[in-house]
Amino acid sequence: MSEHEDRQLVGAFPYVPQQKRAQQKRNSLLESGRELFIKNGYEPTTAKEIATHAGVAIGTFYRYFSDKRQLLLSLLQNQLDKMLPPEPKWVMANPERFLASILESHFKQLEQIGLHQVLPELIIRDPELAEVLIQSRKNWHARILTGLQQAKEKGLTWPDLELEMVAWSILVILENIPKKEKESGLKTDCVELAKIICRMVFPPKGMTP
Structure with missing residues (x-):
């Protein structure tokens, strides 16, 4: 998948963290999403479950991702x-x-x-x-x-x-x-x-x- 197709599919993120701690939270959400999508499937997995699994508030999820689709497509980038x-x-x-x-x-x-x-x-x-x-x-x-x-x-x-x-x-x-x-x-x-x-x-x- 080309870089242009990546951008079209994923769309603009609500916020892209620059500080290390914020980046760690975002990465934790990505990894939690990956684990839950594989374990439970895409449709049953909710943004709230991903946030809970990552140990962050649901508001933190929506700070970095518009929805669970954007999180999944972020995981799929270059994959x-x-x-x-x-x-x-x-x-x-x-x-x-x-x-x-x-x-x-x-x-x-x-x-x-x-x-x-x-x-x-x-x-x-x-x-x-x-x-x-x-x-x-x-x-x-x-x-x-x-x-x-x-x-x-x-x-x-x-x-x-x-x-x-x-x-x-x-x-x-x-x-x-x-x-x-x-x-x-x-x-x-x-x-x-x-x-x-x-x-x-x-x-x-x-x-x-």
Whole structure:
């Protein structure tokens, strides 16, 4: 998400603290909001609950944030792009090993951020955010498709597959890994996941042993 899109979505804050103590209160509200949104969901969580959890008065909440949406979008600033899957590199000595490595890092980062759990609920209620996410996914797809086309030009991919559909399929698989883990209770083996994705892209002769 670009800086311009950040400003459009979040809007102007009622007050931006300059002193360290005030900044600490604002940061405490942000962290409390993050924890409660992840634990209880966006809709059930109230500004009052966030303030109580942070140990401040409700008036302090509204001193720094217009509402809980602005607080959540503040948390999401510069994080939305990190929630999208990483970009594989198909034209290299061992794309499968590289993909497994970046997927491992991506899912660890996603777990640390945690806010991906709130996005499905929020998107339904926030058309502006939904549009930004749609555009981010389209941009991701375009980049992956370009990489696949470069691999095809070198004769590495399956010759009979529609690469646009392959790119979307990879995105859908990777986006749904957190949901799969939550429902199954099992961690994803990124080596196996990378193997499956690379089998979608490369015939056996295109793979490096």
